[in-house]
Amino acid sequence: MINVGVLGATGAVGQRFVQLLADHPWFNLHTLTASERSAGKKYGSIVNWRLDAPFPDSIGETVVTPTTVESVKDCDLVFSALPAEIATPLEAGIAEAGVAVCSNARSHRMDPDVPLVVPEVNPDHLGLIDLQRDRGRDGFIVTNPNCSTIVLVMALAPLRSFAFTDVRVATMQAISGGGFSGVSAMDIYDNVIPYIGSEEEKMETETRKIMGRFTGSEIEDAPFGVSASCHRVPVIDGHTLAVWMDVGAPVSEVKKAYANFKSPFSNLPLQPAKPVEIFDQPDRPQPRLDRNRGRGMTVSVGRIREGLRFIALGHNTIRGAAGASVLNAELIYSKKYL
Numbered sequence: 001m002i003n004v005g006v007l008g009a010t011g012a013v014g015q016r017f018v019q020l021l022a023d024h025p026w027f028n029l030h031t032l033t034a035s036e037r038s039a040g041k042k043y044g045s046i047v048n049w050r051l052d053a054p055f056p057d058s059i060g061e062t063v064v065t066p067t068t069v070e071s072v073k074d075c076d077l078v079f080s081a082l083p084a085e086i087a088t089p090l091e092a093g094i095a096e097a098g099v100a101v102c103s104n105a106r107s108h109r110m111d112p113d114v115p116l117v118v119p120e121v122n123p124d125h126l127g128l129i130d131l132q133r134d135r136g137r138d139g140f141i142v143t144n145p146n147c148s149t150i151v152l153v154m155a156l157a158p159l160r161s162f163a164f165t166d167v168r169v170a171t172m173q174a175i176s177g178g179g180f181s182g183v184s185a186m187d188i189y190d191n192v193i194p195y196i197g198s199e200e201e202k203m204e205t206e207t208r209k210i211m212g213r214f215t216g217s218e219i220e221d222a223p224f225g226v227s228a229s230c231h232r233v234p235v236i237d238g239h240t241l242a243v244w245m246d247v248g249a250p251v252s253e254v255k256k257a258y259a260n261f262k263s264p265f266s267n268l269p270l271q272p273a274k275p276v277e278i279f280d281q282p283d284r285p286q287p288r289l290d291r292n293r294g295r296g297m298t299v300s301v302g303r304i305r306e307g308l309r310f311i312a313l314g315h316n317t318i319r320g321a322a323g324a325s326v327l328n329a330e331l332i333y334s335k336k337y338l
């Protein structure tokens with residue numbers, strides 16, 4: 001078993017990590033960290049468990065530690081669910097100290113030698129780990145994308161063989177994306193907020209890095225543009241995307257490409273049987289009905305129309321956050337980077 005830790009274990013994403021790791025077949029949940037407010041107390045006594053999954057009792061007695069490099073020295077790998085401003089120096093310090101970091105924070109996603117990985121899409125980008133080691137890091141950082149970006153990338157990956165140049169996307173994002181204290185009820189109830197800070201820029205840049213080509217020494221961005229408009233809606237979990245793009249192929253070919261899309265890996269515990277599931281019903285996918293498909297790891301695609309126009313949906317704190325990180329860690333372990 002590999003000893004793992006969760007940084008920021010009490011937060012919205014941190015709790016998802018705990019849920020996914022409490023009985024993981026390869027990873028032993030060894031360390032939980034949070035702020036000084038929570039450190040020194042038993043996890044079960046201070047966490048305000050708000051997930052739609054039972055609290056894993058096996059972890060309740062674990063004493064939360066402060067979030068420092070020293071606290072995670074007995075871990076082989078840590079998952080980061082820290083606010084970005086704290087994650088930036090800490091993740092680098094932990095990697096320098098020889099521990100692998102799978103980060104969910106935006107801090108290092110666009111660093112030239114940090115892989116921004118989705119196992120079904122760009123597993124070869126893990127080769128960047130060697131570049132981090134070449135510059136003297138004992139450990140390394142691997143990141144997963146922004147929660148809207150990953151839904152878009154999963155929906156685009158099956159269409160790679162078609163020549164497309166411009167992707168236009170409008171998001172309808174769940175409030176859990178803003179964290180437990182991110183959006184107040186007074187702001188979101190009976191409302192839509194047509195702005196999420198930096199989200200559009202992240203979708204536009206991260207998508208091109210993930211779908212870019214690893215040359216052996218760098219990532220060449222994918223040769224298409226992405227134009228995004230992001231909106232917060234009163235949904236608890238599940239980001240929905242409306243996408244427009246020219247693929248130069250009929251809908252029947254597009255549906256065939258989706259139906260044939262498979263993960264290159266069948267041995268990863270969190271890998272869903274169907275990474276992308278397509279719907280023919282005219283009113284699907286919907287967040288409440290479809291976000292938990294494949295244990296929250298399947299991206300649902302529907303309303304595929306000429307144009308090309310379609311709707312994509314994914315669970316933002318599982319496929320869009322903790323689940324994406326855990327799947328990356330499983331890939332890293334299976335590729336013997338640990």
Ligand SMILES: NC(=O)C1=CN([C@@H]2O[C@H](COP(=O)(O)OP(=O)(O)OC[C@H]3O[C@@H](n4cnc5c(N)ncnc54)[C@H](OP(=O)(O)O)[C@@H]3O)[C@@H](O)[C@H]2O)C=CC1
Binds near residue numbers: 146177181
């Ligand atoms: N892949 C993606 O797109 C997504 C990424 N995220 C990212 O994940 C990260 C966490 O988000 P989320 O779970 O929503 O945030 P929350 O605010 O819900 O949780 C923050 C966590 O960090 C801890 N923390 C806060 N301040 C400090 C500090 N000064 N020192 C140490 N620990 C601290 C908190 O501990 P305590 O309880 O003690 O305060 C808590 O455990 C963010 O970077 C966010 O941007 C989030 C959603 C989706």
Ligand SMILES: N[C@@H](CC(=O)OP(=O)(O)O)C(=O)O
Binds near residue numbers: 104173316
């Ligand atoms: N901004 C996302 C969540 C998030 O924290 O994204 P990122 O990890 O890219 O900062 C949302 O609100 O839904």
